Amino acid sequence: MSLRSPLGKVLGAGSAKEGVHHWWVQRLTSIALVPLTIWFVVSLVSLPSFEHVTVLTWMAHTWTALLLILFVLVATWHSQLGVRVVVEDYVHGGAKTLTLVLITFIHAFVAAAGVFAVLKVAFGAAA
Amino acid sequence: MTVYRMFRYTLFTSFANRLTGLAISIGLLVLVYWLMAVAGGAGSYSRALAILALPIFKVLYAGLLFAFSYHLVAGIRHLIWDTAHGMERHQSQRSAWVVGAVSVLITIAFIYWAFCPGAHQS
Numbered sequence: 103m104s105l106r107s108p109l110g111k112v113l114g115a116g117s118a119k120e121g122v123h124h125w126w127v128q129r130l131t132s133i134a135l136v137p138l139t140i141w142f143v144v145s146l147v148s149l150p151s152f153e154h155v156t157v158l159t160w161m162a163h164t165w166t167a168l169l170l171i172l173f174v175l176v177a178t179w180h181s182q183l184g185v186r187v188v189v190e191d192y193v194h195g196g197a198k199t200l201t202l203v204l205i206t207f208i209h210a211f212v213a214a215a216g217v218f219a220v221l222k223v224a225f226g227a228a229a
Numbered sequence: 230m231t232v233y234r235m236f237r238y239t240l241f242t243s244f245a246n247r248l249t250g251l252a253i254s255i256g257l258l259v260l261v262y263w264l265m266a267v268a269g270g271a272g273s274y275s276r277a278l279a280i281l282a283l284p285i286f287k288v289l290y291a292g293l294l295f296a297f298s299y300h301l302v303a304g305i306r307h308l309i310w311d312t313a314h315g316m317e318r319h320q321s322q323r324s325a326w327v328v329g330a331v332s333v334l335i336t337i338a339f340i341y342w343a344f345c346p347g348a349h350q351s
Contacts, residue, residue, distance in 0.1 A: 136301065143294075215264070
């Protein structure tokens with residue numbers, strides 16, 4: 103049995119510097135989403151129609167495709183962090199872990215599907 | 230029990246920010262469904278559009294526009310707080326009203342733009 107106090111054991115060890123990671127990424131993605139979401143909503147509402155050809159032409163445009171991919175990735179990341187905080191606050195016990203696993207998987211799936219869809223159209227594979 | 234008055238500007242705006250955030254997360258699912266449909270070709274797109282153009286979805290889009298506007302403005306308020314500005318009680322109460330008013334105005338503008346007859350062909 104060590105005679106060192108619990109405080110003595112950790113003094114000077116420093117923090118892992120990971121404590122603010124989620125907080126920081128939530129802020130970073132917030133800042134990025136201000137221009138990205140405004141671009142997306144304005145761009146979507148300004149589409150002359152929602153016919154397939156119109157949407158394809160829009161999505162296949164180089165800048166649209168790039169910004170759409172960024173938007174999908176940053177938005178799902180931000181969403182994942184936000185939903186995680188809500189789950190951590192309101193879901194308890196075993197259901198909490200299960201819900202966290204589920205929401206992480208769903209967000210990863212949504213991010214991958216969004217990027218895949220845009221790339222497929224951008225590379226001209228969607229007829 | 231009137232020890233703690235339930236309605237607090239900060240409490241309400243924080244809760245509303247979470248609710249609108251969750252709503253937008255649902256909106257992301259719809260968005261990616263739409264993107265996948267576009268990538269799936271003309272057939273899959275027309276099938277998806279038949280669902281996405283239902284009246285219930287139009288209500289959802291209007292709701293999402295509000296959720297987006299609110300979350301955007303409230304998020305900017307949070308970012309300003311992160312710089313340690315505007316945290317005094319009277320300031321945060323005032324900014325709560327500003328967030329509500331500005332987000333409603335943005336929503337009305339967007340809904341008018343998106344749904345106004347004649348503004349679009351479809």
